[in-house]
Amino acid sequence: MSRVALVFPYFRTRAATEMLFPPLGAATLAAQLRRLRIDAKVFDGTFGTFEQLRTDLTAYDPDIVGVYSMVSLTANTLRVAEMVRTSLPKALLVAGGPLPTVFPGRYTQHFDAVFRGEADVSFPRFCRDYFAGGVVPSRMDALPLDDYGGLFIPNHGLHVDNATVHHGEGELATFPLPDRSDFDHAAYQQEWRRKTGTMATSIIVTLGCPYGCDFCSKPIFGNVVRRRDLDSVFAEIEEIRRLGYDSLWIADDTFTLDEAYLAEFCRRIAGLGMSWSCLTRANGISMDTARLMKKAGCRRVYLGLESGSQATLDLMMKQVTLEQGVRAEEVYRAAGIEVAAFFIVGYPGETVAAIEETFKLALSLPLAEISFNVPVPLPGSKLFERLGEPDEGKDWTRENETTFVFPSDIDENWLRRRIDETMRAFAEKR
Numbered sequence: 001m002s003r004v005a006l007v008f009p010y011f012r013t014r015a016a017t018e019m020l021f022p023p024l025g026a027a028t029l030a031a032q033l034r035r036l037r038i039d040a041k042v043f044d045g046t047f048g049t050f051e052q053l054r055t056d057l058t059a060y061d062p063d064i065v066g067v068y069s070m071v072s073l074t075a076n077t078l079r080v081a082e083m084v085r086t087s088l089p090k091a092l093l094v095a096g097g098p099l100p101t102v103f104p105g106r107y108t109q110h111f112d113a114v115f116r117g118e119a120d121v122s123f124p125r126f127c128r129d130y131f132a133g134g135v136v137p138s139r140m141d142a143l144p145l146d147d148y149g150g151l152f153i154p155n156h157g158l159h160v161d162n163a164t165v166h167h168g169e170g171e172l173a174t175f176p177l178p179d180r181s182d183f184d185h186a187a188y189q190q191e192w193r194r195k196t197g198t199m200a201t202s203i204i205v206t207l208g209c210p211y212g213c214d215f216c217s218k219p220i221f222g223n224v225v226r227r228r229d230l231d232s233v234f235a236e237i238e239e240i241r242r243l244g245y246d247s248l249w250i251a252d253d254t255f256t257l258d259e260a261y262l263a264e265f266c267r268r269i270a271g272l273g274m275s276w277s278c279l280t281r282a283n284g285i286s287m288d289t290a291r292l293m294k295k296a297g298c299r300r301v302y303l304g305l306e307s308g309s310q311a312t313l314d315l316m317m318k319q320v321t322l323e324q325g326v327r328a329e330e331v332y333r334a335a336g337i338e339v340a341a342f343f344i345v346g347y348p349g350e351t352v353a354a355i356e357e358t359f360k361l362a363l364s365l366p367l368a369e370i371s372f373n374v375p376v377p378l379p380g381s382k383l384f385e386r387l388g389e390p391d392e393g394k395d396w397t398r399e400n401e402t403t404f405v406f407p408s409d410i411d412e413n414w415l416r417r418r419i420d421e422t423m424r425a426f427a428e429k430r
């Protein structure tokens with residue numbers, strides 16, 4: 001029997017800011033593989049240990065091991081790759097996800113192949129053909145390698161660098177729902193209940209974002225917005241309910257972009273007894289829509305306010321005004337929806353006075369939650385293109401960092417102190 005293991009190399013850190021969600025990419029690929037009658041299993045490291053993962057993977061004895069990676073999982077990914085090479089030397093080792101998409105060459109030093117971008121169709125088809133042809137890692141040339149979108153292989157005497165694909169709305173509607181059956185839902189739910197009183201899980205409803213914020217990298221879904229068919233979305237929500245969740249964390253880049261689609265979503269979710277939250281932007285939200293969202297169970301929006309200075313918003317290419325940000329907060333709050341806001345401080349080119357404007361804004365608005373980060377030049381973003389690789393010796397793979405990984409005129413200790421002071425003042429105000 002041919003087997004594919006899908007590894008999510010995250011082990012919980014118990015940091016106060018940690019948010020735990022079952023990895024949707026692995027669930028998506030597991031569903032597609034199973035549709036092709038391939039034996040697939042997701043290995044979610046979240047609640048386990050590295051040694052447990054080694055034992056479980058070895059016992060499953062897969063022919064293909066696929067590992068998800070992103071910037072904060074760089075070290076874990078390479079550790080898993082090393083372990084697979086030692087414990088499962090015959091297995092084909094494949095990487096996918098946001099960071100392999102933008103830096104495939106770094107991964108193929110350790111992996112046999114990388115799938116860049118949306119791998120829903122290409123990776124499962126590759127696995128099917130690999131098994132059907134009785135292929136081994138050194139003879140991948142026996143496969144029609146040009147047929148697999150996003151495939152990147154510079155090893156084994158091959159030079160494959162296929163263009164990435166973005167699946168259209170019609171095709172997305174034919175996809176199976178993500179298969180969440182391999183996750184420890186009781187552990188996820190217990191953690192959410194303990195922290196927030198609700199049991200939330202993530203879902204993707206729309207893909208892509210048309211904006212071009214300077215610091216943002218959209219490695220997987222890109223710039224073209226696609227809306228999933230709502231029948232399929234609501235079949236997925238039914239499954240999520242059956243698994244015991246009572247809340248959704250809508251992970252879309254721009255869920256509130258299309259007000260008509262959003263209104264239809266609201267109409268259909270109202271009455272299901274599910275609360276939900278989503279990310280949103282400062283522009284384009286009307287009072288009527290915000291009220292509809294509230295009526296439909298929207299409890300909180302995460303608003304990328306980013307800065308209290310118009311000059312900095314312009315540097316960030318946010319394509320919004322300060323007034324729009326303040327107005328969006330007012331509209332949501334007036335509708336009864338909590339607003340959590342993200343801010344970025346210490347943007348290249350930003351002045352100390354502009355940073356102070358951001359702290360002032362964060363404390364002046366009645367927000368439910370605030371967070372401050374220094375900009376991280378994510379590969380794939382315009383900021384990264386401008387600043388280049390982070391400084392030697394600087395670790396840019398850590399989560400929720402407030403350390404500069406590029407030369408900056410801003411005094412880091414001062415900035416950290418001001419962030420702490422603002423966070424304390426915010427906590428006291430509440």
Ligand code: B12
Pocket residue numbers: 010019020021022023024025026028029065066067068069070071072073094095096097098099102114115117118119120123202204216217218219220221251252253373378379380398399400401
């Ligand atoms: C939900 C989410 C989170 C959640 C949950 C993460 C989780 N458990 O999945 C939370 C809030 C915890 C989170 C935190 C962070 N996140 Co986040 N997150 C997202 C978000 C919005 C959606 C991810 C998702 O569910 N996608 C849906 C699934 C279906 O897509 P997918 O996972 O990409 O899978 C597809 C492909 O990648 C590929 N694929 C996936 N796995 C595999 C495996 C193999 C073998 C193959 C072949 C293919 C493949 O096929 C899948 C189907 O097409 C993305 C943005 C985005 N739109 O992608 C950012 C994103 C992944 N996060 C990002 C970042 C930077 C972070 C943080 C570091 C932020 C911070 N400063 O703290 C932290 C780190 C968290 C950690 N634990 O390590 C970046 C990663 C950038 C990069 N180049 O690596 C992204 C891309 C956002 C961005 N625009 O910059 N995040």
Ligand code: SF4
Pocket residue numbers: 209210211212213216217218253254281304
């Ligand atoms: S930060 Fe948000 S709005 Fe800006 S480009 Fe990225 S996903 Fe789009």
